[in-house]
Structures are given as structure tokens and as C-alpha cells.
Amino acid sequence: MTADLSGTFDPVDALRASYGAFAAVVETLDDDASWLPSGCTGWAVRDLVFHCAGDAQRALVALHTPVSAPPDRDSVTYWRDWGADQTGAANGRRWARVSASMFLDFGQLRALYLETAAATVVAGAAADPTRTVRTQGHVLRAGDLLTTLAVEATVHHLDLTVSLPGAAPPAPEGLAAVRATLDGLLGRPVPLDWSDEHYARAATGRAPLTQEERRALGSDADRLPLLS
Structure with missing residues (x-):
């Protein structure tokens, strides 16, 4: 069963806004700031920026290689x-950290992102938002791909700014896309008066639940975290 998020937000607007907000922060970072800890376990800011550059590159490949298969x-x-793949995720974290460290000048990594x-x-x-594309071993409509990109960029924006008050x-x-996605994964609107940012943190394991919230x-x- 698929979820219908139509009318909640526009995927292109969500992508443009979330990528723009993330980029605006990255643009201000210098080499010293790039070594500050992020909200992702084991990653400094530069590691997270490298990961997000790779995500954008993956999206470019997907958007330029349409497929005829139906979405799954x-x-x-x-x-x-x-x-599902904890070993693969751990290897991915190590790979991003090692690869990001190879940029001796953060300005090069910043420009790449x-x-x-x-x-x-x-x-x-x-x-075309209805065109199907392939990414991460699955087939999605392009509009749905854009939404996933906006969600990831927004959640990682929270990670990026942990040490950047x-x-x-x-x-x-982007936060609207995150809320709609989390509600879809939960199967209902979250029954708590959470701000968009706190919902994003709590439902992705970045903020622990209180006893009142659990009740x-x-x-x-x-079932939390719903995604990470």
C-alpha cells in the first residue's frame, strides 16, 4: 500500500528550499568549523557534507536515467x-569519514557540495514527476524521489547545525515534507503537540522520548525511530 502525500507540499519546492537552506549553512563554513562534531555518530561536519554531496550526486544519476519499470x-x-543492513551502514559511515578526510582544503569539498x-x-x-527512476535498488516516481531528498537534507540540516548554534x-x-513522511510511516498524525523540528528529532532517534510522550x-x- 502506498501513501498519498499529494496536496501536503510540492516536492520541487521542498527540494529547492531544503537544499537551499542546507547550502546556505555550508557556504559559511571554514576549515575549523568543518571539524566540529555533527549530530551523526562518528561524523564531523565535513563528513556529513561529503555524505550529502554523494546523496545529491546519486539523485543526479537517477534523474537522468529513467526506467520503464513500475514503482515499487x-x-x-x-x-x-x-x-535493514547494519553492516553496510557502518561501512558507509567509515567510507564517508575516510573520503571526506582526503580533502585537505575544506573549500574544495564545500564547492563540490x-x-x-x-x-x-x-x-x-x-x-517529469510521474516518470519512474531507479535508486538504492528501488524504483520511484521522480516526484517521490525529490521528496525523499528533501527529507534527508532537512534531517541532516539538524545534524549539521548541532555545533553551530x-x-x-x-x-x-523541508520540515513539512519530513512531518508528512513521518506521519505516513507512523500511519497517523503524531498525537503530540510537537514542533516540526522536535518531531524530526524524536522520530529519527535524535531526541529521547519522555515518559509522558511514550504514554x-x-x-x-x-516503533521509533521511524527512520534515521
Whole structure:
């Protein structure tokens, strides 16, 4: 069963806003700031930026290689495989950290991210949202792919700014995509008066649940995190 997020937000607007907000923070970073810890276990800011550059590159490849197969995932069900391969995830964390460390000048990595993200936004805006594309071993409509990209960029924006208290927050459009996705994974609107940012943190394991929150969620509390 697929989720229908139509009418909740526009995927192109969500991608443009979330990538733009993330890029605006990255653009201000110098080499010293790039070594600050991020909200991702074991990653400094530069490691996270490298990971997000790779995500944008993956999107560019997907958007330029349409397939004829029908979709087997949408913007919600795409995330249901996120914790299946723990070994692969651990190897991916190590690979990102080692690869990011090879940029002796963070300015080079910063430029790589900024130009790749900008190209992804252009490609996303030009894509037919109903066209199917392949990524991460699954087939999605291009519009659903854009939503997943906005969600990942927004959640990682929260990670990026953990040690940057003066940085701008994620884009509202990206946070709306995150809320809609999390509600879709939960199967209902979250029964708590959470801000978009706190919902993003709590439902992805970045903020622990209080006892009151667990009581309000009931059995759904044990299903968190819904994605990471």
C-alpha cells in the first residue's frame, strides 16, 4: 500500500528550499568549523557534507536515467528499508569519514557540495514527476524521489547545525515534507503537540522520548525511530 502525500507540499519546492537552506549553512563554513562534531555518530561536519554531496550526486544519476519499470516504493515506503543492513551502514559511515578526510582544503569539498546540490535542484525542477527512476535498488516516481531528498537534507540540516548554534534552521518546506513522511510511516498524525523540528528529532532517534510522550504514543513508541 502506498501513501498519498499529494496536496501536503510540492516536492520541487521542498527540494529547492531544503537544499537551499542546507547550502546556505555550508557556504559559511571554514576549515575549523568543518571539524566540529555533527549530530551523526562518528561524523564531523565535513563528513556529513561529503555524505550529502554523494546523496545529491546519486539523485543526479537517477534523474537522468529513467526506467520503464513500475514503482515499487513511494516517498514513504522508501524509508522502510533504512535499518535493514547494519553492516553496510557502518561501512558507509567509515567510507564517508575516510573520503571526506582526503580533502585537505575544506573549500574544495564545500564547492563540490554547492555545485552538485545546485545541479540537483535544476534537474529535479525539470523532471517529469510521474516518470519512474531507479535508486538504492528501488524504483520511484521522480516526484517521490525529490521528496525523499528533501527529507534527508532537512534531517541532516539538524545534524549539521548541532555545533553551530548561530546557523539558520531548516526550511519550513523541508520540515513539512519530513512531518508528512513521518506521519505516513507512523500511519497517523503524531498525537503530540510537537514542533516540526522536535518531531524530526524524536522520530529519527535524535531526541529521547519522555515518559509522558511514550504514554501519548502508546504502542507506537516502540516503533521509533521511524527512520534515521
